[in-house]
Structures are given as structure tokens and as C-alpha cells.
Amino acid sequence: DVKVTQSSRYLVKRTGEKVFLECVQDMDHENMFWYRQDPGLGLRLIYFSYDVKMKEKGDIPEGYSVSREKKERFSLILESASTNQTSMYLCASSLAGYQETQYFGPGTRLLVL
Amino acid sequence: GDSVTQMEGPVTLSEEAFLTINCTYTATGYPSLFWYVQYPGEGLQLLLKATKADDKGSNKGFEATYRKETTSFHLEKGSVQVSDSAVYFCALTARYVFQKLVFGQGTRLTINP
Numbered sequence: 001d002v003k004v005t006q007s008s009r010y011l012v013k014r015t016g017e018k019v020f021l022e023c024v025q026d027m028d029h030e031n032m033f034w035y036r037q038d039p040g041l042g043l044r045l046i047y048f049s050y051d052v053k054m055k056e057k058g059d060i061p062e063g064y065s066v067s068r069e070k071k072e073r074f075s076l077i078l079e080s081a082s083t084n085q086t087s088m089y090l091c092a093s094s095l096a097g098y099q100e101t102q103y104f105g106p107g108t109r110l111l112v113l
Numbered sequence: 114g115d116s117v118t119q120m121e122g123p124v125t126l127s128e129e130a131f132l133t134i135n136c137t138y139t140a141t142g143y144p145s146l147f148w149y150v151q152y153p154g155e156g157l158q159l160l161l162k163a164t165k166a167d168d169k170g171s172n173k174g175f176e177a178t179y180r181k182e183t184t185s186f187h188l189e190k191g192s193v194q195v196s197d198s199a200v201y202f203c204a205l206t207a208r209y210v211f212q213k214l215v216f217g218q219g220t221r222l223t224i225n226p
Contacts, residue, residue, distance in 0.1 A: 004156070033214075042117075042202060042216035043157075058213070090156055102214060104149075104156035 003027070004105035006091055011110045019078040021108050023091030029103075030096040032074035034058075034066065037088040037107070049074055050096065081112045115140040119203050119217035126193055127225050134188040134220050136177075136203035144205040146170075146179055146186040147214070151200045160188075160201070195224045 007022035023032065031050050035043040035058075045058030047066040055066050063085060067075045074093075078085055088109050092102040120135040138144065145164045149157040161170030166181035175190045186203060203217040 040218050042218040045213060101159050104158070106156045
């Protein structure tokens with residue numbers, strides 16, 4: 001089975017802190033994604049990566065950056081956390097190809113005070 | 114741009130009732146369509162998918178048919194169980210475009226015994 005793990009289930013940070021969310025997949029997938037999930041808005045794509053060191057902006061990249069130094073690991077970085085970044089963050093991975101299923105991790109619930 | 118509209122929740126049903134969750138979409142070209150499910154405290158799992166018009170996706174007693182003429186992909190199940198309580202997301206990904214899932218806002222389903 002594909003396994004996508006995220007470093008934390010819950011995080012509490014203060015405004016202005018730098019926050020790192022880590023995601024690891026164990027199935028040699030080329031593609032990795034970061035989404036945020038908010039009530040009433042569904043999931044929105046923040047960034048995705050189709051290869052090591054490659055990244056593309058999604059629909060809501062402002063305030064975020066990403067890093068993919070190894071194929072299995074994709075990090076989301078909040079350079080200076082703000083209260084409007086309080087949300088659930090979901091990582092996903094998939095094989096290359098436009099019809100491939102995306103496999104999701106359990107999510108990190110981030111609270112910024 | 115591409116979008117997905119789902120029936121608003123929450124939806125509450127009794128065990129063994131018939132379930133329909135409506136989903137319509139707007140997309141250029143010929144998208145692939147998905148239903149994902151999120152059980153409490155977990156990430157999203159693919160429930161079923163359909164990649165072309167008139168395809169029927171099915172899994173765990175759930176079904177959805179890709180209707181190009183009505184741009185719909187409604188989720189149905191003949192007899193729901195308490196264990197089906199979850200949040201359901203309809204999503205699409207555009208063909209021949211780098212894989213990007215566009216999600217509906219999600220429908221929370223509660224099944225009472």
C-alpha cells in the first residue's frame with residue numbers, strides 16, 4: 001500500500017514564526033502536492049512538484065514556499081506564520097500522468113496564535 | 114476556470130436509506146472525475162473515479178456515472194451504513210494538463226443507527 005506520512009498531526013505556532021511541515025511518501029512517486037483544507041472551501045492547491053528540485057505554484061501560493069531535495073520528501077514552509085494560515089494541511093503524492101490517483105497523508109492541523 | 118459544485122451539507126440519514134450526493138462541474142475539455150472520502154481524523158482516500166463520458170465508477174457499494182450532457186457525477190449508494198459517515202469530496206482533473214485536482218467544498222454525511 002502507498003503510504004504518505006506527515007511529520008505532525010497537530011501544531012501550535014505563534015504569529016511570525018517560521019513553520020516547516022514535512023511530508024514523506026514511500027512509493028517512489030514523481031508528483032507531490034500540498035493542499036490546505038478549510039470548511040466550506042474544500043481543498044485548495046498551494047504548490048506541487050513533479051520532480052526533485054522542481055516546483056510549481058498552485059492556486060494559493062502566497063505566504064508559502066516549498067522544498068524538494070529528495071524524491072520522497074516534500075516540505076511546506078511558512079516563512080512568517082500568520083493567523084489566516086490556521087488550517088488543515090494535506091500532502092499528497094502520485095505517479096506521473098494526468099489520470100493517476102493522488103494518495104493523501106493524514107493531514108496536519110496548524111493553529112497560529 | 115474549472116470548478117466543482119457539490120450539494121450542500123450536512124446530510125443526515127438513517128441506516129439502510131438511499132444516498133445521493135449531487136455533483137456538477139464546469140471544465141474545458143474532457144476532465145476525469147473523482148469522488149474522495151475523508152473519514153474522521155484521516156486524510157482523503159479515493160472512493161471511485163471515471164475518466165470518460167458514460168463511464169461508471171463503483172466501489173464499496175457506491176456508484177457514480179460520468180454524464181457529459183448534464184456535466185454531473187452524482188454519488189449514490191443503495192443502502193448506507195453507520196460506517197459510511199464521513200466527508201465526501203467530488204473532484205476533477207483536466208485532461209492533457211498537468212495533474213491538478215479541483216475539489217468541491219465537501220459534503221458531510223452522518224448515518225444514524
